[in-house]
Amino acid sequence: MISLDNVSKTYGSGPGAVQALKDIDLQVPKGTIHGVIGLSGAGKSTLIRCVNLLERPSAGRVVIDGQELTAMDAAALRQARHQCGMIFQHFNLLTNRTVYDNVALPLELMGQSRQTIRERVLPLLEMTGLADKTAQYPAQLSGGQKQRVAIARALASQPKVLLCDEATSALDPQTTASILTLLQEINQRLGLTILLITHEMEVVKTICHRVGLISDGRLVEDADVGDFFTAPGTQLGRDFLNDFLKLEAPQALIERLEPESGESTHPVVRLTFSGDSVATPLISRLAREHGIDVSILQAKVESIQGRTLGLMIAELMGSASQTRQALATLESFDLHVEVLGHVQRTD
């Protein structure tokens, strides 16, 4: 539904030029929710603005629903934008229009009759839970309600695509959750394709099917959400994940970690279980088969898109050969093993 081919964006020219996006290739199939995550300044905002050409890419093609936006003149582009709703971090509602009139705006711009506008706007306000707020002005609404108005407005022209620019970043966690639920409903009910950018892993975890990771203007990862959360392909991805799961070894242990194993050390491992391996009684098996003790230092279980993800930081306590064999056994399972380092045995 959305296809970016080799999209680049450069601001300025000459030696002072800043390359905000570099050769971005991104495909979002119809009906999926695709998240793009990245740190501030990584190019997320530029990326989403390049999709509806609020920013014109310096190079590359943008195709939405088979129409190449980058090849259009101004008038055709305005028509194409009716197919592509957008919501923003700061809602961008017109302060001098009521809720009803805000939602009606895109239809007014298209030259629809009052009658048509009424028939479109009222069900949208119903769906977004704003039926009793039609005559209020944005200043009288809470942040979550404002974003609901913005969502209703973005849907008024019956678009095929919804772009969300940090849509929940200005909201508290509870409101974020309700807005995400609404977006998910819209995706399922209307089959709308959603591209969202965010810096919050929670958003990706809750509603996205696929996720891209953007760093320094490049799309460095593009994966199913389940895969990304179980085995990120880059260090940045792992940083995001660790930060999100807050699963770090205790500080006292980190200070004792040594990079190389010795005769009298125990390995400290981070295990990431997903899918079937979650159900395996792994620890007791290691203890039984290899005669080692396993000291669990941290553990957490998360449910992501219906898949269970388990994380554990553990110290394998045994002789050097026992722990080596235990590690080999671990790696034969369907799980991700990362040796964080080694600690001197204290026993």
Added chain:
Amino acid sequence: MSSALIDLVWQSTLETLYMVAVAGILSALAGVPLGVLLYVTRPRQILAQPVVNTVLGIVTNVGRSVPFIILLVAIIPFTRMIVGSSIGTNAAAVPLTIAAIPFVARLVEGALNEVSPGLVEAAQSMGATPMQIIMKVLLPEARGGIINGLTITLVALVSYSAMAGAVGGGGLGDLGIRYGYNRFNPTVMLITVVVLVVMVQLFQSLGDYLVRKSDHK
């Protein structure tokens, strides 16, 4: 206070109101579009035209930098062409209008500049044309600021209209100078000032009321 004096004050008040109203309405009609042009032709704006913007900016600044009393006499041939005479209340309204247009334009430009760029971006994402953005986003969102600017203009016009006496335009300022100052009649001077103060207060209160009424920020 003689009835003749009361008549004189009343007559002068009407003349002042007439000049301010004519110049206010005409300068708004010309100044608001000019202010919009000054704003939308700025670099990176919806109708960016750097050359047009620079030229308009210079013209506007020239208009604002000519002292009113000089403008009043400098454009006498133009005034005569428009109203057929270079003296009288109508003749005074022409330079008042000319002086107020760039004033209004800059105030409108400033009011538009207060509209969040995000709103323009949102309208663009909905496929709005530049004209639709001006009519449905910029002007309605800047409504409060524009009304405020027009109020400031009206008050400035009241004060400028005092100089209309130089071309026989009459009005309260003229009355104050001729009777109060030249004939050394402090009562007339005081009455004139009091009426002007009341008039400015009324304009300001009306403006504030309209801003409150129209702005939902």
